Amino acid sequence: MRSLKDLEFWFVTGSQPLYGDDAIQACIKHADDMISKMNEFGLPCKIVNKGVVTCTEEITKVMKEVNYCDACAGVIIFAHTFSPSKMWIKGLVELNKPLLHLHTQYNKEIPYDTMDMDFMNLNQSAHGDRETGFIASRLRMNRKVVMGHWEDPEVTKRIAAWMRSAAGVVLGKELKICRFGDNMRYVGVTEGDKVEVEIKLGWECNTYAVGNLAKAIDACTEEEVDAKMAEYTSKYDMNTDNIDSVRYQARCEIAMEKFFAENDFSAFTNTFQDLVGMRQLPGIATQNLMAKGIGYGGEGDWKTAALDTIMKKMAEGLPGGTAFMEDYTLNLIPGNELIMGAHMLEVDPCVAATKPKIEVHELGIGGKEPPARLVFDGKSGKGITCSLVDMGGRLRLICCDVEAVPCPKPTPNLPVAKCTWKPLPDLQTAAECWIYAGGAHHTVLSFDLTAEQMEDYADMCGIEFVHIGPETNMRQFKQDLMLKDVAYKIKGIL
Ligand code: MN
Numbered sequence: 001m002r003s004l005k006d007l008e009f010w011f012v013t014g015s016q017p018l019y020g021d022d023a024i025q026a027c028i029k030h031a032d033d034m035i036s037k038m039n040e041f042g043l044p045c046k047i048v049n050k051g052v053v054t055c056t057e058e059i060t061k062v063m064k065e066v067n068y069c070d071a072c073a074g075v076i077i078f079a080h081t082f083s084p085s086k087m088w089i090k091g092l093v094e095l096n097k098p099l100l101h102l103h104t105q106y107n108k109e110i111p112y113d114t115m116d117m118d119f120m121n122l123n124q125s126a127h128g129d130r131e132t133g134f135i136a137s138r139l140r141m142n143r144k145v146v147m148g149h150w151e152d153p154e155v156t157k158r159i160a161a162w163m164r165s166a167a168g169v170v171l172g173k174e175l176k177i178c179r180f181g182d183n184m185r186y187v188g189v190t191e192g193d194k195v196e197v198e199i200k201l202g203w204e205c206n207t208y209a210v211g212n213l214a215k216a217i218d219a220c221t222e223e224e225v226d227a228k229m230a231e232y233t234s235k236y237d238m239n240t241d242n243i244d245s246v247r248y249q250a251r252c253e254i255a256m257e258k259f260f261a262e263n264d265f266s267a268f269t270n271t272f273q274d275l276v277g278m279r280q281l282p283g284i285a286t287q288n289l290m291a292k293g294i295g296y297g298g299e300g301d302w303k304t305a306a307l308d309t310i311m312k313k314m315a316e317g318l319p320g321g322t323a324f325m326e327d328y329t330l331n332l333i334p335g336n337e338l339i340m341g342a343h344m345l346e347v348d349p350c351v352a353a354t355k356p357k358i359e360v361h362e363l364g365i366g367g368k369e370p371p372a373r374l375v376f377d378g379k380s381g382k383g384i385t386c387s388l389v390d391m392g393g394r395l396r397l398i399c400c401d402v403e404a405v406p407c408p409k410p411t412p413n414l415p416v417a418k419c420t421w422k423p424l425p426d427l428q429t430a431a432e433c434w435i436y437a438g439g440a441h442h443t444v445l446s447f448d449l450t451a452e453q454m455e456d457y458a459d460m461c462g463i464e465f466v467h468i469g470p471e472t473n474m475r476q477f478k479q480d481l482m483l484k485d486v487a488y489k490i491k492g493i494l
Helices: 021-040 056-068 084-095 115-121 125-138 153-172 194-201 208-220 224-235 243-263 283-292 300-315 428-435 451-461 474-491
Strands: 009-016 046-053 073-079 098-103 145-149 176-180 203-210 266-271 295-297 322-331 338-342 357-360 372-375 381-390 395-405 418-423 444-447 466-468
Touching: 009 021, 009 056, 021 046, 021 115, 021 203, 046 056, 056 073, 056 084, 056 243, 073 125, 084 125, 098 125, 098 451, 145 153, 153 203, 153 300, 153 451, 176 243, 176 381, 194 203, 194 300, 194 395, 203 208, 208 243, 224 243, 224 283, 243 357, 243 372, 283 295, 283 372, 295 300, 295 357, 300 381, 300 444, 300 451, 322 418, 338 428, 357 474, 381 418, 381 451, 395 428, 395 451, 418 428, 428 466, 428 474, 451 466, 466 474
Parallel strands: 009 046, 009 073, 073 098, 098 145, 176 203, 176 266, 266 295, 395 466
Antiparallel strands: 322 338, 322 444, 338 418, 357 372, 381 395, 381 444, 395 418
């Protein structure tokens, strides 16, 4: 699976031949200026100038090239001058990659004293971009519209944020999930239609025998295990005498790492109910793989595993951290309501605020040996939690704004890593909305991505998005859920 640095976005400037060659040359120069300036901003992916298009044939040709160029993750369009939008129909109908419509203008301030009609003709995106906007709306295209002057850092920041969402869409088509075992028995929310997910999101999910993994674990050499142990002790503090348990975890990681690399898997699941031939449930093995960008979902939760990978890709290079999480226990003391998130082992050290310690403790369920795991406290700061659920006939992505806070007190008897946070607007409203929306206990927590980016991602994939944030009002939220249900039912009929 590729990463953000392998991708680029094409910039296509719209015009028409009516203004003469001088005007077209000016458009070309303006687009060059704009693109070089925006690239200097430090975008996650480069913008490539694909020139000025002035007729149906040119627009259709470039959109077909967008589709077939693997490096191109999407297209940014701007109607510099009036670009009659029937010229765009065939091209936009062909386009199968993310689209951003940048509504900007080369000139920033109206030059009242000097302006003439030549100036007006070269600065008329106020109506050019509306013409382009109409045809995209008429075609019911899911696209992003960003408005503002191209030199404004806020505009470039929004383009950068959208690029990450678009990259998530494109990279999703390369995502392969490895499942060891099925879901935890009887669990509903981790189920889902794998065919629908592959159609909408591109994610491939297939199962592999845990017995074969067990054989690969046993086949690891002592030298390989020594090297993995050196990796563990260089990153984490050893806080156990049970080195044998840690070495078994090292074997688990080595075996999975090889298998994933050979098969290009970048997400995986397992379940404590299917560990045939294995001595332990992978703990630190899974945690260390997650820290390297491999997505994970516990108890067979393949949707969350894949969402974890995609959100990690979208957040590539950012400092906050994006991690598989589980809403675990609540503090319901008025004025200090919060959620403590954790998992029975598998919390991703990329959200650690303290240096993780390697510890070995009994696992209450599963009947296997006590596994080594990383124990730490999570970071503080603004973030989001996301959950993807299958509503039967459609997928719904639920996103809640959160504020992670330091754990109020030490937890000396808790043998797992944890994060504590307050959801917005408040725990009661957020949790009630989350439950009405059918959100899972498993989530992906990100300190790098925003609800707007997840909404863009969902829109581009054509799946439902619901947001719980500071403005959320319960009555409005329930009404939105009802209206979306109706809308998707009608879409299904059409
Ligand atoms: Mn779980």
